[in-house]
Amino acid sequence: FRYLEDNQSFIKKYWRFVYIAPATLILAATQGTHLAVLLKRQNMTQFAAMLPPFLVTVHSLLKASVLIPQTAELSSFIRELGFLWRTKFTESQSKLKDARLWRLNFCNRANYYVTTYGTMQYLLSPILETLVRRYILQEDCELLLPIAASYPFDPTKNWVIYIIGYIFQFYTLFLLVYIYTGAELILITSCALLGIEFLMLKDDLSKIQPNTVEAIESDDGIPKPTLREFVIRHQKLIRLSQQLDNVFNRMIFIDLLFVGITTCSFSFAAEFARGPIYMLNNYVAVAASQMTVFYMCYYGEILTGASADIGDRAYKNQWYKGDKQFTTAIWLIIKTSQKPCCITSLRYAVVSLNMFSKVVSTTWSYFSLMNSVYSEE
Numbered sequence: 001f002r003y004l005e006d007n008q009s010f011i012k013k014y015w016r017f018v019y020i021a022p023a024t025l026i027l028a029a030t031q032g033t034h035l036a037v038l039l040k041r042q043n044m045t046q047f048a049a050m051l052p053p054f055l056v057t058v059h060s061l062l063k064a065s066v067l068i069p070q071t072a073e074l075s076s077f078i079r080e081l082g083f084l085w086r087t088k089f090t091e092s093q094s095k096l097k098d099a100r101l102w103r104l105n106f107c108n109r110a111n112y113y114v115t116t117y118g119t120m121q122y123l124l125s126p127i128l129e130t131l132v133r134r135y136i137l138q139e140d141c142e143l144l145l146p147i148a149a150s151y152p153f154d155p156t157k158n159w160v161i162y163i164i165g166y167i168f169q170f171y172t173l174f175l176l177v178y179i180y181t182g183a184e185l186i187l188i189t190s191c192a193l194l195g196i197e198f199l200m201l202k203d204d205l206s207k208i209q210p211n212t213v214e215a216i217e218s219d220d221g222i223p224k225p226t227l228r229e230f231v232i233r234h235q236k237l238i239r240l241s242q243q244l245d246n247v248f249n250r251m252i253f254i255d256l257l258f259v260g261i262t263t264c265s266f267s268f269a270a271e272f273a274r275g276p277i278y279m280l281n282n283y284v285a286v287a288a289s290q291m292t293v294f295y296m297c298y299y300g301e302i303l304t305g306a307s308a309d310i311g312d313r314a315y316k317n318q319w320y321k322g323d324k325q326f327t328t329a330i331w332l333i334i335k336t337s338q339k340p341c342c343i344t345s346l347r348y349a350v351v352s353l354n355m356f357s358k359v360v361s362t363t364w365s366y367f368s369l370m371n372s373v374y375s376e377e
Contacts, residue, residue, distance in 0.1 A: 020175065027172045028057050030149035037150060046148065049278075052266045052285065053147050053173065059258040060176035063183050066250040074186070077243045081193060084236055086200060093200055100199070104192040107295050108185055114291060118284035119177045122146070123170050125277050145169055184255075184292050187248050191299035191343060194244065197237055198306035198341075204230055205313045205333075210322030227329055234310065234333065241303065241341035253345040255293065259359060263289045264367035293359055300351030304342045311337025 031054045038047040067074075089097060126144035133139040143156035146169045155165040204225045225233075263286050270282035314333045322330070343351045 023168070023172045024057070024061060024176060027149070027169065027176075028054075028061060030151055031057060031147060033150040034148055048265070048269045050148055052262060052269050052282065055258060055262045055265060056180065057173075057176055059254065059262065060180045062254050062258075063251050064179050066254065067183055067247075070247045073243065074247050077190070077240060077247065080236075080243075081190070081197075081240055084197065084233070084240070085193070086197075089200070090203070093203055096199060096203075097196055100192065100196050104189065104299075107298075108189065111185065111188075111288075111291055111295055112181065114284070115177060115181045115288045118281070118288050119174060121277075121284065122281040123173060125281060127166060129275075129277075146173065181292065183251060184296060187244075187251070187343070188295050188299050190244050191296075191303045194237065194241055194341070195299065195302040195306040198303070198310060201230065201234060201237065202306070202309050202313045204233075205310065205317065208317065210318055210326050227326060231329060231333070234336070238307075238336065238341055241307065241343075245343050245347065249344050249347050252296070252343065252351060255296070256345055256349075256355075256359065259289060259293050260363040260366050263363045267367050290360070290363075294356055297351055297353050297356035297359075300343045300355075301353045304340045304350065304352060307342075308337055308340035 031050070035047065035050055035054055038050060123146040126146050130141065130144045133141045143159075143162045145155060145162075145166060149155075149169075151165075153161070156162050207224045208227050208230060266282045266285045266289070270279045270286070311334045314330050314337065317330055320327070345351065345355075349355060
């Protein structure tokens with residue numbers, strides 16, 4: 001997203017789309033055409049194998065279409081969060097921050113590497129099978145592309161055309177997977193950082209005493225916050241949470257719309273894969289898809305819980321010893337926290353672990369239905 005910042009010229013911001021947009025659209029069109037041909041021939045085994053990558057392609061394109069117009073607002077969110085991010089922590093705050101950041105780093109690395117290695121394995125398996133069968137087993141087999149597609153020419157006519165076609169599919173699909181994964185990692189990281197800031201704010205509130213006008217230095221050498229400073233910081237975090245939801249709520253809806261169908265299509269394709277390697281490829285894709293949605297729901301829950309905890313901490317403050325202004329401020333903090341910050345799907349459904357359980361349940365229902373229909377046929 002640094003390429004799309006406002007301080008960049010129009011050419012620097014958008015020149016990459018000169019080749020990205022045509023490449024992805026050509027891939028989607030050739031995949032869709034081939035799926036239509038397979039469906040017309042009623043070749044359901046190949047159709048099941050081709051459907052998952054097509055869904056990933058469409059999913060990534062839709063995510064890009066709703067997220068790229070929001071890059072200015074997203075860049076603004078990242079800058080504001082950077083300005084707000086505190087640099088001085090107490091010992092307890094530092095331990096809590098480090099633990100949360102370590103967990104975030106672990107989740108992001110796991111998500112990234114599982115997706116990257118799974119995609120690489122999925123895309124390299126056909127050419128490895130081709131080389132082994134042709135030059136080791138001495139079999140006369142066809143040249144296999146990562147994804148079967150309908151072109152106006154024969155992509156396996158000779159090795160030169162085959163390699164060019166293979167590189168095109170490999171690069172374009174990797175690009176789409178990075179769009180798919182990168183957008184999720186930005187959302188997950190943003191939720192985690194906002195959650196950490198809310199936790200630090202909760203700790204600040206526990207140190208605020210009634211009628212504290214000026215900042216008092218604590219034992220750690222860090223000034224204790226005043227109620228006014230707390231309220232200003234709290235309002236900024238609430239506004240940033242709303243801004244984050246404005247950027248990502250449509251993308252989250254697309255994720256939830258596709259994840260069940262995509263996951264069960266990969267599972268279904270694994271049952272009819274032509275070998276153990278291809279079966280493993282599909283199951284790795286299932287794991288990566290579910291892992292991404294789980295992390296999104298988990299950190300959505302973290303953000304909601306951390307913002308709601310501000311109100312719980314305010315209840316325990318000795319507000320009854322303060323003057324009317326102090327009491328009113330605490331009441332407003334409690335009132336505001338009763339509607340916790342969250343990320344949503346189209347500003348309607350709150351992203352939480354409860355949502356993830358519904359996604360898993362719906363996915364299993366889709367998969368059971370597909371299995372029963374196919375077995376009857």
